[in-house]
Amino acid sequence: MDGFKKQLNASIQRKLSFSVSLAIVVVALLAGVFSFITAFNEAQDLQDDTLEQVAMLFDRQALAPLAPGSAPDSPDDSRVIVQHLAGGATAANAPLPLPATLPDGLHTLKVNDQTLRVLVKTTARAERIAVAQDTDVRDEIARNSAWHTLLPLLVLVPVLLLVVADLVRKMFRPIAALSAEIDQRAEQALHPVQEVHLPSEVRPFVVAINRLLARVAQSMDTQRRFIADAAHELRSPLTAMSLQAERLADAPMSALASERLATLRRGMVRSQNLLNQLLALAQAQGTSSAAKSPAPASTSIQRVYRSVLEDLMPLAEARHIDIGMEELGDGQDAQDVQVQASAFELTTLVKNLVDNAIRYTPEGGRVDLGFRRAQGRAVLRIQDTGPGIAVAERARVFDAFYRTLGSEQTGSGLGLCIVQAIAQRLGAQVRLTFSDEAAQSGLCVEVFMALAPPPPGDRA
Template sequence: MDGSKKQLNKSIQFWLSVYLSAAILLVAVVTGALSFVFAFDEAHELQDESLRQTASLIDHVPSADEIILVNGNRGSDADSDLLILNLNPVADPVLFGLPDGLHTLDQTGAKYRAFIRTLPDLSRIALLQKTELRDEIANDSAIRTLLPLLVLVPILILLVTWLVQKIFRPIGVLAREIDSRGDLELHAVPEKGLPQEIQPFVHAINRLFERVAQSVQAQQRFLADAAHELRSPIAALSLQAERLEACELNPEARERIIRLQKGIDRSRRLLGQLLSMARAQSNPVVERGPISLLGVCTHVLEDALPMAQAKGIDLGMGETTQDAVVHAEETEVFLIVRNLVDNAIRYNNAGGVVDLGIHHEMGWVVFTVEDNGPGIAQADRQRVFDPFFRVSGLEQTGSGLGLAIVKGLVDRFDGKIELHDSARFASGLVVKVFFNKHPKP
């Protein structure tokens, strides 16, 4: 029962076409049957009228050579449409005894339709016609009345199917328009050209979009405000820690100061990522122009080089790298590259390798970051894009926002991101970011 309801709900257009077509066929069958019966009866009536009119034209007894006899003793033309018989009370006692008018007779095993008439000289004649021939004529006439209906019904079914598709087309267009939107494209659905029956549903969707947009904006404001407000106390704590480090301290206190500074640095980095996330999730659509991906990578490498050198990591561009132009906002591309490079350095082993690469695939510009670190387990590769998720078992602890920020930015310009095992190193990870060469406007 639930399956049938689900199927009906999934294919209203199909079932509406089926029901309307079935109704048309039912009406056509009933109409055709009634038309056939009426046409058949009318053909018989016309033939009866033809017998009457033919008999009224005879005003004397036909001569012997004009008479077409019914039985073989008098000579007969069994294939004749019309038989005219000069009735004799001795030879045809049954026919002679019938009153004037129409009769159905059974003569020599064959059925006839007869019209008996008494002439002015009191002689009597009978006009006979085989019912088999009459039925054949009536059938032909009735079938000819059905031919227009047989042609019209398929045309009508095709027309109804086309009309149903045309009526439902705005719904399909509306569904595709909503489905093609990004996560934060919450502007109202245009109502122009929509059927009146769908407009209440569209009103409800627009009101829902409005409420969701308000909720998202409130969350973004809270996130940005909280991160911004926390900057000042974190900066003050960092300043105090630096002043305290300059004082003469015993080894145990100095070790605790170092731990405190590392904690403050992690907090500062977390606040920076929260602000980046708030900007990445902001609702306004930014101007996206052609950006040199290699140029962005160069700037990121210059900024990340000191951190890489501190860990002895070999950081650079791959040998096969070539420049490519991507259609995106420069700050978005910078955040993507910076977060991926920062993660690769931070979670790699000391003395490791981090290589950046750019190449082309079918319809895509692909940016890659490959390292020989511990990598990410297959089971965690979907969850690492969730905010604040941290992979267990790593020495370095992070905020869990880097890949979430990258995923949000990639989704904004209809790109995609994939995680793969490194093919160059025994262990490691390759992060691939796909930029569409022909993004939607």
């Protein structure tokens, strides 16, 4: 019972349905009781009228009442008995031993353990007659009549309960749709919630949510601008320091000073990479709503792959890593694929994935880039022969500045965060698996993207 009360208090829809249903049941019970009693009394009055009509018929037609000793032996208990009331007492052989002193009118008497409804009437010929009927029969007829009046109510009340439950569910359907829409939004989707088709009682709540979304979007934009401005401001002095370090490397110095200068220059390179990734992350998260961004352009995957390979080939050669493109399909699947994304966004996404693959693949390893069509979408795949990412950590590697435990590679932990931000902005999906499922090693990253629509001239 306590669990049912908690469910009622937790759901307005259930509380409303229960309250309306309870009100309907209570009103139906009261109406049923009132209807039953009214119908029962009316049936009793109708049978009293029947006794009066029988007495009037005997009076008008001058019919002879049932003679003593001639009571019919009929099994029909609903019969009406008519007899004389003469003198001061009723004859011993009369059908019913009724007192002859009964006044005119309706009476309820108990005769020989049988309850009777008796009408006594004096006819125009100054004869007194008694018209009697068993009350059990009368009550049974009255009850049957009353139950017949309740049948429509008994049928309509369950139907009404079902209709009310369905109406309440349909009334709350816009709220459920609103909840599902907000729940399915991406983290960066902070555009206002549509309030056109919502009930007026819910609109103030939606307006408050839109105001909150606007404040959150403004706060996130402020943070992104701060990160971008800070990165821009730090790039100039860091570049100047790098130039000074290069000039200093040409000056004569001891071996210890040269070693420390090399360490300083490696730190500057890491700082520059961090600033570049911070700028890329701020730009990837710059548009919080797909509705506000312009329609994405059509970009060739092969062209982006070639550009990324040209930029990262020196890094791969320095680590003796075999890197290149592979064909994942045959026929049309092996041809170039156009996707809905700008060249800059797709290049940034692929470059971060390939850079991670090169850095985490041991020397002498292999990195392969491929793509294919699958179920009306383009699938980009970058896989390596590195250690891979454990299943337990795959949900966290997309967080900013998170790096896999035990990794000896230098980095900022922003690469996959940038990839996820771009994928959410483009409506793409990123899936991480092992390159070798049997050995549980290597990382295979698949990005599912929308295909670009064909040019107007190519449409059928």
